[in-house]
Amino acid sequence: MSATTCQISLPPIKRTGRKFDQVLEGARKVFMADGFEGASVDDIARQAGVSKATLYAYFPDKARLFSEVARRDCDRIADAALQSIDMSAPVADVLSAVATQILTFLLTEPAQSMFRICISERGRFPEIAHAYYEAGPEMGRKQLEEGFRDAVARGELRIEDYTLAAEQFSDLAKSRLWLRAVFGVQTKFSHQEIAHVVDEAVKTFLARYGT
Amino acid sequence: MSATTCQISLPPIKRTGRKFDQVLEGARKVFMADGFEGASVDDIARQAGVSKATLYAYFPDKARLFSEVARRDCDRIADAALQSIDMSAPVADVLSAVATQILTFLLTEPAQSMFRICISERGRFPEIAHAYYEAGPEMGRKQLEEGFRDAVARGELRIEDYTLAAEQFSDLAKSRLWLRAVFGVQTKFSHQEIAHVVDEAVKTFLARYGT
DNA sequence: CCGCAACCGAACCGAGCAGTTTAGCCTTTT
DNA sequence: AAAAGGCTAAACTGCTCGGTTCGGTTGCGG
Numbered sequence: 381m382s383a384t385t386c387q388i389s390l391p392p393i394k395r396t397g398r399k400f401d402q403v404l405e406g407a408r409k410v411f412m413a414d415g416f417e418g419a420s421v422d423d424i425a426r427q428a429g430v431s432k433a434t435l436y437a438y439f440p441d442k443a444r445l446f447s448e449v450a451r452r453d454c455d456r457i458a459d460a461a462l463q464s465i466d467m468s469a470p471v472a473d474v475l476s477a478v479a480t481q482i483l484t485f486l487l488t489e490p491a492q493s494m495f496r497i498c499i500s501e502r503g504r505f506p507e508i509a510h511a512y513y514e515a516g517p518e519m520g521r522k523q524l525e526e527g528f529r530d531a532v533a534r535g536e537l538r539i540e541d542y543t544l545a546a547e548q549f550s551d552l553a554k555s556r557l558w559l560r561a562v563f564g565v566q567t568k569f570s571h572q573e574i575a576h577v578v579d580e581a582v583k584t585f586l587a588r589y590g591t
Numbered sequence: 592m593s594a595t596t597c598q599i600s601l602p603p604i605k606r607t608g609r610k611f612d613q614v615l616e617g618a619r620k621v622f623m624a625d626g627f628e629g630a631s632v633d634d635i636a637r638q639a640g641v642s643k644a645t646l647y648a649y650f651p652d653k654a655r656l657f658s659e660v661a662r663r664d665c666d667r668i669a670d671a672a673l674q675s676i677d678m679s680a681p682v683a684d685v686l687s688a689v690a691t692q693i694l695t696f697l698l699t700e701p702a703q704s705m706f707r708i709c710i711s712e713r714g715r716f717p718e719i720a721h722a723y724y725e726a727g728p729e730m731g732r733k734q735l736e737e738g739f740r741d742a743v744a745r746g747e748l749r750i751e752d753y754t755l756a757a758e759q760f761s762d763l764a765k766s767r768l769w770l771r772a773v774f775g776v777q778t779k780f781s782h783q784e785i786a787h788v789v790d791e792a793v794k795t796f797l798a799r800y801g802t
Numbered sequence: 803c804c805g806c807a808a809c810c811g812a813a814c815c816g817a818g819c820a821g822t823t824t825a826g827c828c829t830t831t832t
Numbered sequence: 833a834a835a836a837g838g839c840t841a842a843a844c845t846g847c848t849c850g851g852t853t854c855g856g857t858t859g860c861g862g
Contacts, residue, residue, distance in 0.1 A: 417629075433809075436852080441851080551765065551766045563709065563723070588798035632819075
């Protein structure tokens, strides 16, 4: 099922022919690695194993190709985030699992690339940053809130401002490591590091919102 | 006093002549607005009110000019962050003040621009992202830690992992608003919003680390 | 076997841009 | 007054890159 969150651009007019997916996949690789300006159409064609003429048979211009790639990635993220959280297990355990999932994903190369692209290309393509924000952080926040409501209903948490609580939780989960990844200060993250950050995040969160 | 943290590049060889600062200032504006690739040297010269020949009399090439601009900005930030925190007032008040200061600064246009530049140009100039991280987040973290140690010594806080506590504090302070600013989802922030986030950040932090 | 459509690759066009050069202007120094 | 040095405007070089065109090839359906 495809999330309906991503309204970036109209479809690229023509998708008949075998090489369509090749083009998109090649473009994705090159765009993620080099950004919009940095990626040359010749590079993309080469990477996709396709001639430039073929590429331009599918997409009217570089910008539309880029938008399509970004749109697909946003949808992919939205779909991935769509399985909701069940708060049936002990709260601390669930929170740990969720925090680990969030942090691990955010440290992933694709997630980092997508973030860089959004920031770098915000001037040229504001819709992409917006769509990514909706599909990623905002979607995640909503799910967290929902889980929190269940837990509060069961008397396991005590929350007034659900939205901010959710944001605080994911910010705590990202603590230290995400910023270091984004700045390129650190690129490898051990399980110990991740586990430690997650553990402390849950402790702090529960100190405030636990019962 | 100039902070010694920023080791990006050697000085630009020649700074005789009146127009030197003009060039740097013009370059700063254009680079911050358009990024490295996006900024054309002609634009910079025009913005600086200077001929291209003059510009190239000072700087050997565009990259060196860019590095110099970034270096200065990093130094500026490092200097600004240099006044330390006195934890003499009631902890909650001090934390509120510090959080407000951090958040307000991070939502500032220059801070946002500098962040965008670091991320966008990480591929070409990794040293800049690194220097900014050192001058900004890392510097701030150290100061926070120091303040925390005082407070712990006076029995007003209870902390095991100072580093992570500091990171958690600044992450809590950024909650929600910073991410929205970075993605361009929101550009104006009311005092109420800021105050609310700060307030909740301090509450959560003290729930965990307060005595 | 014919025809058609997708595809190739390589040449090509035009625009934009980093960096250079030239010819000359203005102000300060000697 | 002449020399020298900082500056300017504008033309120019060389390159990259987005996008187009074209002649030729592959492969598939009838």
